[in-house]
Amino acid sequence: MYTLPKLSYGYDALEPYIDKATMEIHHTKHHQAYIDKLNTALEKYPDLINKPLSDLLRELTSLPIDEADKIAIRNNGGGHANHSLFWEIMSPTKSVDEKLTKEIIETFGSVDEFKEKFTQSAVTRFGSGWAWLVRNDTGKLEIYSTANQDSPYLQGHTPIIGLDVWEHAYYLKYQNRRPEYISNWWQVLKLL
Numbered sequence: 534m535y536t537l538p539k540l541s542y543g544y545d546a547l548e549p550y551i552d553k554a555t556m557e558i559h560h561t562k563h564h565q566a567y568i569d570k571l572n573t574a575l576e577k578y579p580d581l582i583n584k585p586l587s588d589l590l591r592e593l594t595s596l597p598i599d600e601a602d603k604i605a606i607r608n609n610g611g612g613h614a615n616h617s618l619f620w621e622i623m624s625p626t627k628s629v630d631e632k633l634t635k636e637i638i639e640t641f642g643s644v645d646e647f648k649e650k651f652t653q654s655a656v657t658r659f660g661s662g663w664a665w666l667v668r669n670d671t672g673k674l675e676i677y678s679t680a681n682q683d684s685p686y687l688q689g690h691t692p693i694i695g696l697d698v699w700e701h702a703y704y705l706k707y708q709n710r711r712p713e714y715i716s717n718w719w720q721v722l723k724l725l
């Protein structure tokens with residue numbers, strides 16, 4: 534059974550960029566709900582519980598299971614994987630990944646150019662979804678966004694940086710101001 538991962542910082546630790554109430558509801562209600570629904574979807578398939586979630590998502594389309602269960606795993610397994618990464622890459626203190634920074638500069642020209650492209654992807658995602666920096670199947674860094682809770686693992690990519698742009702991630706503090714949320718979010722991304 535999947536369980537809610539603990540955060541390595543308090544709900545108020547990312548203030549003023551992400552407020553305490555949003556963090557607490559997002560973690561204990563939204564993320565927990567994805568986990569509960571994922572566990573329910575997997576009840577029929579005890580073998581799949583032991584598979585790493587990333588593999589489950591990578592192999593999802595070829596698994597011999599009901600289509601309705603595939604959709605539930607895509608949405609809720611994606612939700613669990615996406616949020617688990619999201620909590621992990623944020624922190625009140627920076628812990629810059631030098632190797633990643635170097636690769637970002639090589640790929641996108643500079644960290645600022647990377648941020649600009651990523652921000653564009655996050656701002657223009659229509660409705661609910663995520664912006665991503667992934668390592669694609671050829672090993673290259675790539676920026677794109679996905680709808681809903683679709684994980685990059687579904688297309689064989691490995692997510693490195695993911696930004697939640699569902700309204701539940703920012704609405705209490707930012708209301709409709711998604712660009713402001715995104716621009717402040719760089720302050721709590723520990724990797725860069």
Ligand code: MN
Pocket residue numbers: 559563616697699701702
């Ligand atoms: Mn979320």
